[in-house]
Amino acid sequence: MATDTYLNAGRRAVIEEMQRDGSVWALGEDLGRGGVFGQYKGLQEMFGTSRIADTPISEACIMGAAVGAAMTGTRPIVEMRFSDFALCAVDELVNQAAKARFMFGGQMRVPMVVREPIGMWRSSAAQHSQSLEAWYAHIPGLVVVTPSTPADNLGLLKSAIRNDDPVVYLEHKNLWVLEGDLPDGEHLVPLGEAAIARAGDAVTIVTWSAMRHVCLIAAETLSAQGVEVEVIDLRTLWPWDRDTVFGSVQRTGRLLVVQESVSVAGFGAEIAASVAEALHHDLKAPVRRLGAPRIPIAYAPALEDRARVSQESIIDAVRGLIAPRTAA
Amino acid sequence: MATDTYLNAGRRAVIEEMQRDGSVWALGEDLGRGGVFGQYKGLQEMFGTSRIADTPISEACIMGAAVGAAMTGTRPIVEMRFSDFALCAVDELVNQAAKARFMFGGQMRVPMVVREPIGMWRSSAAQHSQSLEAWYAHIPGLVVVTPSTPADNLGLLKSAIRNDDPVVYLEHKNLWVLEGDLPDGEHLVPLGEAAIARAGDAVTIVTWSAMRHVCLIAAETLSAQGVEVEVIDLRTLWPWDRDTVFGSVQRTGRLLVVQESVSVAGFGAEIAASVAEALHHDLKAPVRRLGAPRIPIAYAPALEDRARVSQESIIDAVRGLIAPRTAA
Amino acid sequence: MAQDNGHNLDRDRFGAMLQLMHRIRAFEEAAIAAQKDGLVLGAIHPSIGQEAVAAGICANLDRNDLLLSTHRGHGHTLAKGADPLAMMRELFGRAGGTCGGKGGSMHIADFGVGMLGANGVVGANIPIATGAAHGLKLQGSDRIVTCIFGDGAINRGPFLEGLNWARVFDLPVLFVCEDNGFSATTRTREMTGGGGAGARAESLGIPAVAVDGNDLVAVDAAARAAIADIRTGKGPVLMHCRTYRITGHTAVDPATYRPASEVAAQRENCPIARLESALRLAGMADGDLARAHGEAAREMTDIAAQARDTDWPAPEAAYTDVQDMGDPRERAF
Amino acid sequence: MAQDNGHNLDRDRFGAMLQLMHRIRAFEEAAIAAQKDGLVLGAIHPSIGQEAVAAGICANLDRNDLLLSTHRGHGHTLAKGADPLAMMRELFGRAGGTCGGKGGSMHIADFGVGMLGANGVVGANIPIATGAAHGLKLQGSDRIVTCIFGDGAINRGPFLEGLNWARVFDLPVLFVCEDNGFSATTRTREMTGGGGAGARAESLGIPAVAVDGNDLVAVDAAARAAIADIRTGKGPVLMHCRTYRITGHTAVDPATYRPASEVAAQRENCPIARLESALRLAGMADGDLARAHGEAAREMTDIAAQARDTDWPAPEAAYTDVQDMGDPRERAF
Numbered sequence A, B: 001m002a003t004d005t006y007l008n009a010g011r012r013a014v015i016e017e018m019q020r021d022g023s024v025w026a027l028g029e030d031l032g033r034g035g036v037f038g039q040y041k042g043l044q045e046m047f048g049t050s051r052i053a054d055t056p057i058s059e060a061c062i063m064g065a066a067v068g069a070a071m072t073g074t075r076p077i078v079e080m081r082f083s084d085f086a087l088c089a090v091d092e093l094v095n096q097a098a099k100a101r102f103m104f105g106g107q108m109r110v111p112m113v114v115r116e117p118i119g120m121w122r123s124s125a126a127q128h129s130q131s132l133e134a135w136y137a138h139i140p141g142l143v144v145v146t147p148s149t150p151a152d153n154l155g156l157l158k159s160a161i162r163n164d165d166p167v168v169y170l171e172h173k174n175l176w177v178l179e180g181d182l183p184d185g186e187h188l189v190p191l192g193e194a195a196i197a198r199a200g201d202a203v204t205i206v207t208w209s210a211m212r213h214v215c216l217i218a219a220e221t222l223s224a225q226g227v228e229v230e231v232i233d234l235r236t237l238w239p240w241d242r243d244t245v246f247g248s249v250q251r252t253g254r255l256l257v258v259q260e261s262v263s264v265a266g267f268g269a270e271i272a273a274s275v276a277e278a279l280h281h282d283l284k285a286p287v288r289r290l291g292a293p294r295i296p297i298a299y300a301p302a303l304e305d306r307a308r309v310s311q312e313s314i315i316d317a318v319r320g321l322i323a324p325r326t327a328a
Numbered sequence C, D: 001m002a003q004d005n006g007h008n009l010d011r012d013r014f015g016a017m018l019q020l021m022h023r024i025r026a027f028e029e030a031a032i033a034a035q036k037d038g039l040v041l042g043a044i045h046p047s048i049g050q051e052a053v054a055a056g057i058c059a060n061l062d063r064n065d066l067l068l069s070t071h072r073g074h075g076h077t078l079a080k081g082a083d084p085l086a087m088m089r090e091l092f093g094r095a096g097g098t099c100g101g102k103g104g105s106m107h108i109a110d111f112g113v114g115m116l117g118a119n120g121v122v123g124a125n126i127p128i129a130t131g132a133a134h135g136l137k138l139q140g141s142d143r144i145v146t147c148i149f150g151d152g153a154i155n156r157g158p159f160l161e162g163l164n165w166a167r168v169f170d171l172p173v174l175f176v177c178e179d180n181g182f183s184a185t186t187r188t189r190e191m192t193g194g195g196g197a198g199a200r201a202e203s204l205g206i207p208a209v210a211v212d213g214n215d216l217v218a219v220d221a222a223a224r225a226a227i228a229d230i231r232t233g234k235g236p237v238l239m240h241c242r243t244y245r246i247t248g249h250t251a252v253d254p255a256t257y258r259p260a261s262e263v264a265a266q267r268e269n270c271p272i273a274r275l276e277s278a279l280r281l282a283g284m285a286d287g288d289l290a291r292a293h294g295e296a297a298r299e300m301t302d303i304a305a306q307a308r309d310t311d312w313p314a315p316e317a318a319y320t321d322v323q324d325m326g327d328p329r330e331r332a333f
C-alpha cells in the first residue's frame, strides 16, 4: 500500500495495462512531453513513440483514427486534454465509435478509452471547465466512468482499458493532486459498481467525481450535528448501480443528488427521476437535486463560484430533506 | 385560415421573416434546390443566392460562419439537414455560439436559428434518426424548440428567428407531411409556452415533438374507456413551461412523460425529476417516463420499432398510473 | 490512351473485371427495382456509371486489405468480395443481411472480406480508414487500407485531418476521391476552392494522381502503381477518379437540376460500354460480352427474389450488439 | 531585405509601431509578473517575441475592420486598439475588464474596437472570422476581417473548411498564420505534412505570401499589399509569418523541450531590437528609442497597479449575459 496522487494512479494504470497487453497504446497532443497535466510523464521513454503517440491538433482525427485502430485489433487510449475539446470530435465518438458495433450487426467491436478531463479548475472559464457526462450517458453504446479517488482512478482506468466497447473516462482536473492509498498488486475496480463512500441512515446522497469529496466534508459537519448521511459515489454513470442506490434510498427514505454539472437535464435528473419512479412510496421527502445553474462558467472567482455547489448548500439541502414537513 | 403542411408552415415562416427583416438569411447544403426535404423550395428564386446560400459540405464551417455572421449584425438560419450531422459542428454550437455572449461579457449577441430535423423516419438507421434535444437543454445559452404542428412550426420558427440568442430548432422528419390549419395573418407563438393539446383530469402527459400525436391517439382510446388524460405539448424545452406542467399535475396528481428519444438521461428525466421534487406531496402515483431503450436505432422495421414508444405502451402506462396501488 | 492499348488487354483479367462491373450494375438495378416494390426500406445511393472505380481499385487489393467506403458503397462492397445475397438482404432489412438488418444500405459492411463499412456521414470514414492503417502499422501488418470518398467530402475538415495524419505517420493508405461532380444536388466545383482533391493532397505532402474514372483500364493501371508504392512503405497516395453519377443522388431523386443533354452525353461515356469496346478490340467475342451481361442480370434478379423470401430479423435482436455493460433494454420503468 | 531599407523608413510611422511593440511586451511582462503575485487568475499565453505580427498587421487595419485572434491574443488585442487597463482588469478578473471578468485572457475581446475575441479552442475562430466577413459582405460593408491563428491550427479541420468557404464566397478576409514553430510543447513541423500554411491555402485557391514575422517592416509591407488586394474585392489572402515564441506555451511552462541555444539565438532575433536597429539607421536618436521602451514599461506597471486596485465584479453578474429566455438561476430546486 503506497500513497500517491490521482494523477499518478491514472499513469500507473496506463503503464500496467500497456505492459500487460501489447495492443494497448495512447494517442494525443503533447503526450511525449507528458500530456497537459503530466499524466503521461515518462511514458514515451518507456514505451516508445509508436505506443505513446504525439498527434497533430486534430481532435476529430484523433478520435476517428482511434475508432479505425480499434476496429483493426488495437486498444487505443485517446487523450482529449480537456473534455471541452472533445466537442471537436463528437461525430467520431457518437455517430461512429458508439454505433459501429451495432450498425454493423456485431461484426466487430470498438475497444477504446476516451480520457476527457472535466470540471471546474479555478479560473479556466467557459471553454475549459465543462462537465458533460450527462450527454454521454444518453448515448447507446458508450460506457461512462467518473473516478473520484486515486485508487478508483487506478482500478477503473484499468477496467476501462480492458473493456471491449468505447468508454468515456472523465477524470476531474481538480483531483489530479489528490493523494490517497493505492493497493500494491493488481487492482481492478469493476465498471458499473458504486462505492458507498460513507454509511448513514438519514439521507442518501448520490454523487460522482469531485463532488464526492465536497459531500464527504458536508457529511462530517452534519455528523457532528447528529445527522448521518450515506454518500454513494456512483463511479460509473453508465451502467449506474441501481441496486446500491435503490437499496440505500429504501433504508433512508430520502435522496439528494449532488452534481457539479448544470442541473437542468444533467445526469442527476436520471437518478432523481428513477428513484421517484421506482421508490415513490418509500420516500419520506421529495427527491432533490443540487447542481450548477444554467450559466456558462465564468473566469472571475466570485462569478465562477456561483456555478459551484458548496458544502453549505449540501448541508442546507440535507436539512431541508429531514425537516418535518410544513404546509406548502 | 388555410390548411397546409408542417413543411410548408416552416417555409412560410422563413419567407415572412426574410421579407420583414433584410438581415435574415439562410445557409446550408443544397438549399438552392429546396433543401433535402423541400423546406426551402423556391426560396432562392425569391431571395437570391446571397440570402438563400448553398454551402459546401462543411457543417463545422456552416455553424461557425453563422456565429461570425450573427456577431456582425445578420440573422442566419442554419440548416443542418439531419440533426445527426450537427454532431460535426458541436464545438461551434456549444463552445462558441452558446457561450459567446457570456464569455465576452455581453458585448454582443449571437442571434441564429439552427434547424436540425430530428427523429425516426422509417428505416433511416442509426446515423439519420437521432433525437438529442436533451443535450441542448443542458447547455446554458441555448434555447431549444420542438414544434409539433403546422401552426406551431409557423409561429415558433418566426419567434425563433426574432430571438436574439441561438435557438436550436428541432423539426421532426416524420411531421413534414402533417397537415393542419394555418392562421392567415401574422402568427407568432411565444417561445417558452406549452400548449395543452387536450384537457383531462386523470393523468398529465407531458410530451413534445412527434410524440404529441401518438399521445393524442392514445388519449382518444383512453377517453373511449372513460379515462380523460391531459396532454401537454411542451413546444419549447428550454425554457420549459413549469407553470403549465405544475398546474396540471397539481390537478391530476399523476405524471407521465412521453419522449421519442432515449429515456436514459433524456429530457423526460428533467421533467419527471422536477415534478417529483416540487410536487411530491401532490402526487397520487409515482412519476413515470416512457422513452426509447438505450439502443442505437436500427434499419429493419421490426428492430426499429423496438426503439419506438407505441400508443399501446402509453395506454399501459396510463393504466398503471391510475390503477389502485397494490403491494409492491 | 490506356484504351488505345485495347488490343493488348489481358482478356482474362479484364473479362473478369467486366463481369464484376456488370454485377455491380445489375445489383443496383435490381435494388432500384426492388425499392419501387417497397422491398428496399431506406434510401439507396446508386453508383451506376461509376463502376470502373470500384472494379479498378479493388482488383488490385488483396482480400486481407481493408476498404472503407461511402453512403454510395454497393459497388465497392461487391468489388471487395462481399456476398451479394447478404447485401441484398441488408437492403431489404432481412435476417442474414451483412449487418443483420441493423445497418441498411448506408452502413453496409463485411468485415470478413475486409470491407469496414459504408458510412452515413460524409467524410467520416477518412479518419477511421487512417486509423485502421495506423492500427495495421502498429501491428506490423503488411496489409493496406483503401478509403474511397466523394468529391463533396473534400470540403469537410476530416479530409484535411485524415490526410495530414496519414502523411505524418507514413501510413499505408490509398485515398480515392470518386469524383462524380455532385455533392447531392449541388455541383461540387461551385463549392470548392482551388484545384480540388489532388491539389489538396499534394499540399499535405501526399502524391496525387488523376485518372479518367470511367476508363477501367486506366483506373486499374493507376491503382496498381499507387498500391505498389504504398506496399513498399512510401506512405499514402491519393487517386482522383473523375466519373459521373448517371442516376440522381438517391434512387428516387429525378435530378432535374442538370440538363438532359449532359446526362445523355455521360451515358455515352459508360465505363462498361468502354471496357466492352476495348475487350472487343482485344478479340473478345460479342457472344462472350453479352453472356457477361446476361449472367450478371440473372444472378442479381435471382438474389433479389431470394432476399425477398428471407425472414425478418427477430425483434429481440434490437437489443444485441449494443455494448457488453449494462442492460440496453433499460427504460425509465 | 526590407531591413536594408532602414534608412528610408518613415520614422513617425515605424516609431509608433515600435512604441506599440514595446507596449505589447510591457503589457505581457507586467501580466507575467502579476501572475507570480497571484493577480492573474487563469493561464496566460505570452506572445513575447511575436510582437511584430500584431503590430505589422494591425497597423494596416482600420478601426472598423474586424480582428479575430487566438488564445495568445494580448498583442493582437492591444494592437487593434483595446484599452490595456480594461485588458489587465480582465486578466485579473475584475470589474471593468473587457469582458467584465467573465472571459479572462483566453476570451479577451473588445467589440468596440472591432476585436471579436480570442478563443480557447484552437482554430475555432477561422470559421467565425469567415462568417464575420460573410456577414459584412451581405451587408454591403467595405470593412474587412483579419483572422490570426497559430501554426498548430492548420492541422484542424476548420482551417480547411474556413479557407475553402472564404474562397467560394470571395470574402474579404486576411488569414494570418502566426507560426512560432510550436503547438504547445510539440514542434509543429513534426505533425504537419506538406508545405504548411501557404501551400494549403494555395491548394484552396487562396494566394499566400510568406514573410519573416520578426521583421516588422516586412510584415507591414506584406500586410499592406494583401489588405489592399482584399479591399479591391479580390477575396481572401493568407499571410504566413514565421516567428518564435520566446516564453513557454503558457507563462508557467519552462519549455525544457527545446535547447537553450535555440532560445538564445532567437532572442537575438527579437523583433523589437530589429526594428530599433532599423530606426537607428533611419536616424532615430538613441534617447528616443530608450524613451519608447521606458514609457511603455511605466504605462503597463501603472496599469497593473490600477487593475489591482479595482473591485471584483458583483457575484450576481454570473447570471447576466446568458440569454434572454428563461431563468438561468434555475436550479433543480
Ligand SMILES: Cc1ncc(C[n+]2csc(CCOP(=O)(O)OP(=O)(O)O)c2C)c(N)n1
Pocket (backbone or CB within 6 Å): B029, B057, B059, B081, B085, B088, C045, C070, C071, C072, C120, C121, C122, C123, C149, C150, C151, C152, C153, C154, C180, C181, C182, C183, C184, C188, C245
Ligand atoms: C456530414 C454530412 N453532411 C451532409 C450529409 C448529407 N449528404 C449525404 S451524401 C451527400 C453528398 C456527398 O457528396 P460526395 O461526397 O461527392 O459523394 P457522392 O454522393 O457524390 O457519392 C450529402 C451532402 C451527410 N451524409 N453527412
Ligand SMILES: Cc1ncc(C[n+]2csc(CCOP(=O)(O)OP(=O)(O)O)c2C)c(N)n1
Pocket (backbone or CB within 6 Å): A029, A057, A059, A081, A085, A088, D045, D070, D071, D072, D120, D121, D122, D123, D149, D150, D151, D152, D153, D154, D180, D181, D182, D183, D184, D188, D245
Ligand atoms: C481544439 C483544441 N485542441 C487543443 C487545444 C489545447 N491547446 C491550446 S494552445 C495549443 C497549441 C496551439 O498551437 P498554435 O496553433 O501553433 O498556437 P500557439 O500556441 O503556438 O500560439 C493547444 C494544443 C485547444 N485549446 N483547442
Ligand SMILES: [Mg+2]
Pocket (backbone or CB within 6 Å): C150, C151, C152, C178, C179, C180, C181, C182, C183, C184, C188
Ligand atoms: Mg460526388
Ligand SMILES: [Mg+2]
Pocket (backbone or CB within 6 Å): D150, D151, D152, D178, D179, D180, D181, D182, D183, D184, D188
Ligand atoms: Mg504555434
